[in-house]
Amino acid sequence: xxxxSWEFLVLLVVTFAAYYAPWSxxxxxxxxxxxxALLASVIFYGWEDPRLLLLxxxxxxxxxxxTGRIILHKLSGxxxxxxxxxRTAVILNLALLGVFKYAPFFAGMLPFLPTxxxxxxxxxxxxxxxxxxxxxxxxMIIDVAxxxxxxxxxxxxxxxxxxxxxxxxxxAGKSRLGILWGYGLRFAKxxxxxxxxxxxxxxxxxxxxxxAKQFWPQIASKRFADIAWGAALRSLILGYFLKxxxxxxxxxxxxxxxxxxxVFAGPVDLVMLLYGYSLQIFADFAGYSLIAIGLAALFGYxxxxxxxxxxxxxxVTEFWRRWHMSLSAWLRDYLYIPLGGNRKGEARTYVNLxxxxxxxxxxxxxxxxxxxxxxxxxxxxxxxxFFFRRRGKDERPRPMRAVLGWFYTFHAVTLLWLxxxxxxxxxxxxxxxxLAGPLHMAGPPVFVAAVxxxxxxxxxxxxxxxxxxxxxxxxxxxxxxxxxxxxxxLFLIFTNSGAPQGFIYFQF
Numbered sequence: 001x002x003x004x005s006w007e008f009l010v011l012l013v014v015t016f017a018a019y020y021a022p023w024s025x026x027x028x029x030x031x032x033x034x035x036x037a038l039l040a041s042v043i044f045y046g047w048e049d050p051r052l053l054l055l056x057x058x059x060x061x062x063x064x065x066x067t068g069r070i071i072l073h074k075l076s077g078x079x080x081x082x083x084x085x086x087r088t089a090v091i092l093n094l095a096l097l098g099v100f101k102y103a104p105f106f107a108g109m110l111p112f113l114p115t116x117x118x119x120x121x122x123x124x125x126x127x128x129x130x131x132x133x134x135x136x137x138x139x140m141i142i143d144v145a146x147x148x149x150x151x152x153x154x155x156x157x158x159x160x161x162x163x164x165x166x167x168x169x170x171x172a173g174k175s176r177l178g179i180l181w182g183y184g185l186r187f188a189k190x191x192x193x194x195x196x197x198x199x200x201x202x203x204x205x206x207x208x209x210x211x212a213k214q215f216w217p218q219i220a221s222k223r224f225a226d227i228a229w230g231a232a233l234r235s236l237i238l239g240y241f242l243k244x245x246x247x248x249x250x251x252x253x254x255x256x257x258x259x260x261x262x263v264f265a266g267p268v269d270l271v272m273l274l275y276g277y278s279l280q281i282f283a284d285f286a287g288y289s290l291i292a293i294g295l296a297a298l299f300g301y302x303x304x305x306x307x308x309x310x311x312x313x314x315x316v317t318e319f320w321r322r323w324h325m326s327l328s329a330w331l332r333d334y335l336y337i338p339l340g341g342n343r344k345g346e347a348r349t350y351v352n353l354x355x356x357x358x359x360x361x362x363x364x365x366x367x368x369x370x371x372x373x374x375x376x377x378x379x380x381x382x383x384x385x386f387f388f389r390r391r392g393k394d395e396r397p398r399p400m401r402a403v404l405g406w407f408y409t410f411h412a413v414t415l416l417w418l419x420x421x422x423x424x425x426x427x428x429x430x431x432x433x434x435l436a437g438p439l440h441m442a443g444p445p446v447f448v449a450a451v452x453x454x455x456x457x458x459x460x461x462x463x464x465x466x467x468x469x470x471x472x473x474x475x476x477x478x479x480x481x482x483x484x485x486x487x488x489x490l491f492l493i494f495t496n497s498g499a500p501q502g503f504i505y506f507q508f
Contacts (some may be wrong), residue, residue, distance in 0.1 A: 001047040003291050004244055004500055008044070012295070015040040020224040024330070029221035031189075037299060041201040045129075049184055052127045055100070060198050062092060063137040064191040070144050082145055087378040089141045097134045100127055107367035127207030131363055135330055136198050140212040142334060145215040148213045193219055201300070202292040206503055208287075208326035217396040220299030232297035234486065239290030241489040246455045247284035248274045248498030253448045257431065266433050269445045274431075276449035277421050278414035279456040282311065282375045284504045285324070295389075309463030311456070314405030317388075319413055327363075331356050346389075353385065354378035364420075369428070380412060420504070435501060 001008050018036045022471035025028075046053040075079040143149045197215050198204075252275040256265065265273070289306035296303045310322035320328050336356045343351040354375070361374015422428045466473040476482055 001045050002500070002502065003288070003295075004240065007047065007274070009194075010044060011040060013326045019222075025221065025223060030219070031192075033299075034192060034219065035224060037201070038199060039055045039205060040191065041196075041199040042506060045199070045204055048128075055096070055127055055130075056133065056355065059093070059096060059133060059137055060195045061191065063140060063198065063234055063356065064091065064194045066092075066141055067144050068190055072148065074145070086141055086145045090138055093134050093137050093141075098131060100130055102362075103365045112276060132209060133198055133204060134207050136212075136397070137328060139334060140194070140197065145210045149216055186344040193430050199337050200296070202295040202299075202302060204291075205474055206288050206325075208289055208303050209290060209330050210303055210326070211330075212302045214304060218301050226300060228297050232294045235290045235294030235297065237489050237493070239287045239292075239294060240493050242283040242287030242459075242499040244287075245489075245492050246289060246369070247454050247504075248450060248501045249452045250280035250283070250494070250498075251500055253318060253445050254280055254421065256445065257418075257421055258427065262430055264425070265434055265445075270431060270434055274418065275375040275416060276445065278410075278417050279449070279453040279506055281417055281454055289465050289505050309467075310461050311410055311460050312406070312408045312463055312467075315384050315388075315400050315409055316377065316412060317384050319409055320381070321376075323341065327360070331360055335359065349385070353381045357381060367466050369419040369422065369425060372425075376416055412479070417446075435445065442473060 011173035015036060019033050021032075024032050030250070042053060043419055045056060066085055069085045070082055070089075073079075141148075156273030193216070195209075196219065197212060254273050254476075256262065257270075257273050262270075265404065286307040293303045293305070304326055306324060306326050308318050308322040308325060313322055333458065336352055339352045339355065340348055341352060355378070357374045358371060359374070361370045361372070361377070364370045364373070418428050418431060422431070
């Protein structure tokens with residue numbers, strides 16, 4: 001189910017009304033609201049293919065069992081068993097991801113496998129959002145093991161230290177069946193809350209990747225009066241504008257790059273289409289993230305920002321601090337730092353940077369083009385680190401150097417987006433071959449990229465103002481001018497949306 005579909009609008013209205021029903025503020029308000037949101041999430045995810053719910057249930061229950069055991073062994077001080085459960089849970093999560101996402105890729109690389117086996121593996125469907133909810137599960141397991149998640153319901157799943165004494169007093173004289181019932185009830189509540197974290201529909205299929213330590217403390221009864229309407233509406237309007245008006249209109253033109261008739265396109269058209277796709281992928285994914293943030297705010301939850309005006313970056317290193325920030329933070333906390341980060345010498349740091357980006361590329365897709373994309377980003381990060389260390393970390397870039405850095409970064413990132421768009425390496429080669437062709441211009445690609453892409457340019461201009469002229473931005477926020485702009489964006493959503501397209505990151 002897409003955020004930009006009528007089915008989702010109906011689901012959202014019904015869920016919102018039930019979530020804030022008059023009885024939702026009572027004693028069992030949290031249980032009611034979490035259950036309603038869980039039901040809506042199940043409908044949202046299983047709408048197109050209900051069979052996928054079985055895989056989601058396996059992930060949810062498996063991670064819940066592992067989390068409960070880790071909490072129990074942490075409370076008893078058995079670190080060896082904690083490590084064993086963490087290792088088992090992470091391996092099983094990665095195995096789930098490997099079977100459904102990477103088995104077809106690696107099967108084609110093994111010549112000794114029978115042809116029928118290879119074809120069977122290639123026929124395995126890729127569940128939507130499996131990379132995202134698998135990463136959510138892994139981060140939850142590791143955060144719990146590290147003791148970074150403190151939550152009242154931790155005690156509910158395990159019995160807890162204080163809860164153990166309380167439980168001993170409360171269960172004295174009770175039958176064995178009654179004690180088992182109490183444990184079962186506590187575990188069911190824990191599974192419900194963990195399932196809510198993993199399945200919450202705004203971030204279920206394409207992020208942002210919200211860590212358990214960010215989300216769990218927020219699980220509580222919510223009040224309609226506490227909704228941050230201003231922040232929610234800003235995120236929703238801007239997100240839907242970027243997705244439906246900018247990204248969807250650009251997609252109608254940039255799809256030409258993936259077609260055989262690319263041979264008829266001239267160099268100017270190709271360059272403008274590539275610029276258009278660079279702006280499209282930002283508008284598509286940033287738009288989705290803003291919609292997810294706005295939807296979460298309607299239900300009383302705060303998601304982390306996922307994009308911080310990435311096309312203002314003056315280096316690829318800075319770009320990865322601004323682009324898909326929740327993924328960058330995940331790779332840093334659960335891969336780069338455990339590998340040693342920059343603590344084991346300069347040579348090891350370069351290797352770690354390359355390895356993290358190589359694996360990050362494969363995370364986006366089980367194809368060599370994504371491995372190439374990640375590898376090239378890793379090489380650029382390593383090269384920039386080497387250059388910046390020689391220049392001096394504390395030296396502030398001069399204005400001209402900043403402009404040149406921005407020009408290099410935008411074009412390096414834009415060029416590498418070809419690996420996301422093109423169906424295969426042959427089409428990428430054809431693109432560069434056509435760049436050397438005779439100069440001619442068809443017209444529509446240039447016009448569409450200029451008109452709809454200008455919205456992304458203006459968005460980043462506003463970001464520059466927010467970063468460098470904070471007083472101007474403070475005067476703008478809440479003014480009649482801001483209301484007029486958002487009103488105009490809303491008008492354009494209803495009058496100039498492109499043909500509905502799926503979100504690009506759904507494929508990951």
